[in-house]
Amino acid sequence: MKEIIKDLYKFNRCLLGEGYDNALEYLKMLLPFNILEFPSGTKLETWDVPQEWVVTDAWVKYKGKKVLDYKKNPLCLAVGSIPFKGKLDQKELKKHLFTTDNEDFELEEKKGESTKMKGMPQKQWEAVPYKYKFYEKDWGFCISRKGLDKFDGKEYEVFVDARYQDGVMKIAEHTIVGKSEREIVLIAHLDHPFQANDNLSGVACLMDLIPKLKDKFDHTIKIIFCPETIGSVAYFLTQDISKVDFVLALDAVGNENSLLVQKSFNEDDKLNWATHLALQSLGKNYRRGQFRFIQGSDEYTCNDPKIGIPGLMISRLPYSEYHTSLDTPDIISEEKLIETQDFIIKLIEVMENNYIPERNFKGPLMRSKYKLQTFNKEFNRSLDYLMYLMDGKRDIITLCIMSGIGWDYTYKMLNDLKNENIILDTGKKPKQTIN
Numbered sequence: 001m002k003e004i005i006k007d008l009y010k011f012n013r014c015l016l017g018e019g020y021d022n023a024l025e026y027l028k029m030l031l032p033f034n035i036l037e038f039p040s041g042t043k044l045e046t047w048d049v050p051q052e053w054v055v056t057d058a059w060v061k062y063k064g065k066k067v068l069d070y071k072k073n074p075l076c077l078a079v080g081s082i083p084f085k086g087k088l089d090q091k092e093l094k095k096h097l098f099t100t101d102n103e104d105f106e107l108e109e110k111k112g113e114s115t116k117m118k119g120m121p122q123k124q125w126e127a128v129p130y131k132y133k134f135y136e137k138d139w140g141f142c143i144s145r146k147g148l149d150k151f152d153g154k155e156y157e158v159f160v161d162a163r164y165q166d167g168v169m170k171i172a173e174h175t176i177v178g179k180s181e182r183e184i185v186l187i188a189h190l191d192h193p194f195q196a197n198d199n200l201s202g203v204a205c206l207m208d209l210i211p212k213l214k215d216k217f218d219h220t221i222k223i224i225f226c227p228e229t230i231g232s233v234a235y236f237l238t239q240d241i242s243k244v245d246f247v248l249a250l251d252a253v254g255n256e257n258s259l260l261v262q263k264s265f266n267e268d269d270k271l272n273w274a275t276h277l278a279l280q281s282l283g284k285n286y287r288r289g290q291f292r293f294i295q296g297s298d299e300y301t302c303n304d305p306k307i308g309i310p311g312l313m314i315s316r317l318p319y320s321e322y323h324t325s326l327d328t329p330d331i332i333s334e335e336k337l338i339e340t341q342d343f344i345i346k347l348i349e350v351m352e353n354n355y356i357p358e359r360n361f362k363g364p365l366m367r368s369k370y371k372l373q374t375f376n377k378e379f380n381r382s383l384d385y386l387m388y389l390m391d392g393k394r395d396i397i398t399l400c401i402m403s404g405i406g407w408d409y410t411y412k413m414l415n416d417l418k419n420e421n422i423i424l425d426t427g428k429k430p431k432q433t434i435n
Contacts, residue, residue, distance in 0.1 A: 001337050004030075004204040005196050005254070006329045012074055012193045015134065015227040016040075016169040017052040023190055024172055027203075027225065031210060033172040038234050040166040047233050050134060052167030053080050060093070060141055061157040067150070068141050075194050075325055077160070078140035079132035084160040093156050096140045098131040099148050100124055100324060127324035130195055144325075171226040171235055176213050178220040184348060185247045185311075186221060187235075187298045189228035195327045197319065199228070199297075201254030205337045209344065216345070217352055219245070224298075232298035236307055245432075246271050246351065247311030249299035253340040254332040257316040259286040262293050265303035268433040269310035271351065273397050277407035278346040284339065294318065310432065314340065350397065350407055356426045357399075357414050358392035370417060379405075386410070390423075395430035 007026060012019035027033060042049040058070035058077045070077045078098060088096075126146050133140060139160050143151075172190070186209075188202030206223050213221055220243075226232055232249075246269075253259075259279070263272045267290075279286045291303060292313075299311035316336065321327040365387050367373040367380065374380055386403040394402070400410050417423040 001204040001208045005200040008200050013191045016167045033174050036171040038169045044233050044237050049169045051164040056161040058160045062153045075128050076142050080134035081139035084139045098140050098142045099145050100129050127326045130323045171231050174223040176221040178218050180218040182219050183244045184219045184221045187224040188250045190225045191227040196329045197254045197327050198252045202250030209341045232301045236301045244309050247302045249297045249313045251297040252315045254337050255316045255319040260315050262289045262313040264310040265291045271310045273401050274350045278350050281408045354395050354397050354430050356395045356428045358424045358426045359390050360424050
């Protein structure tokens with residue numbers, strides 16, 4: 001997976017354009033993809049597909065010497081910057097210089113030293129931020145806080161040779177055909193130039209996951225790679241999504257932090273509870289957050305109540321290298337990518353194997369007869385509660401949550417009892433919500 005990330009990292013992947021298209025061509029060499037195309041100006045409800053941003057050159061000079069140079073470091077130019085040519089004094093130029101966010105750090109001024117941020121690690125002090133101006137139509141340069149201290153001259157020459165032109169936004173779709181027409185969408189955004197974890201980690205994770213999903217589940221699974229937000233808006237507003245049961249959006253899943261699963265907009269969605277059962281089964285520590293709790297990504301669109309498809313965002317946010325030049329392939333953990341894959345597989349397993357059981361007996365279950373008697377009185381009581389809650393209306397996910405018994409134990413127990421004709425599968429389709 002890290003090799004895929006290293007290869008894709010070389011491409012200057014904006015929302016649309018040559019760098020993004022080259023990344024798609026690379027992926028198409030590995031697996032077949034259907035490419036959906038949306039020309040600039042395409043109306044998508046309140047959104048419009050943007051134009052392609054093309055840069056010829058950009059720099060800032062002081063006393064005739066380039067102090068910022070796009071050709072040497074493309075990240076130094078804020079993505080989407082409009083053309084500009086002129087001379088600016090230090091005060092005016094600094095209005096267009098962007099550096100790492102200082103929200104988490106306190107200014108620390110010392111006599112005879114440059115102003116620094118108290119608590120900011122040295123590597124962040126030297127990091128160049130990733131900033132974009134696609135929707136603001138402005139220009140700017142990105143610089144480290146260390147470098148910002150050097151901008152103390154009186155006059156600077158600025159040149160941004162960039163333009164907007166009509167182009168085509170592209171979305172890649174790979175379909176794993178299952179036995180059922182019901183669908184699951186796994187989505188990751190492919191844009192963000194010179195950022196590895198955000199979100200080449202999601203792309204590489206899904207690319208490596210594809211062969212592991214084939215012939216494993218009944219659902220038809222669609223893998224989507226697109227520009228963030230505008231791409232998912234285009235996909236969910238124009239494609240046939242009537243058969244999609246749920247969506248999993250991956251974003252920044254390769255760093256060392258624990259998994260963060262941000263719930264769907266409707267907190268009662270069964271998907272949220274299945275998440276807990278899946279990770280509990282895997283024995284993994286994880287964090288849960290509300291919809292768009294820390295960050296939103298391509299689950300945003302499908303959760304719109306007028307679209308009504310539950311979707312999770314899976315990430316490992318926050319991480320200190322986020323949206324800076326430090327987000328390189330070196331920070332990616334193969335182990336964390338595999339852990340993310342294991343979670344996705346287990347979550348789909350829980351959702352797909354969920355059914356509504358019904359008791360085919362009256363009175364308490366004789367637990368010892370079916371090897372279900374334990375030395376733990378509380379657990380025995382939970383088993384009794386689970387049996388009494390089994391009314392032919394509640395599915396296994398609901399029974400697990402209400403009884404406090406894990407998925408793996410419950411699923412195996414019910415299947416064993418089903419083989420004994422003690423439990424029946426009603427054949428009813430479980431509801432998408434918990435109540």
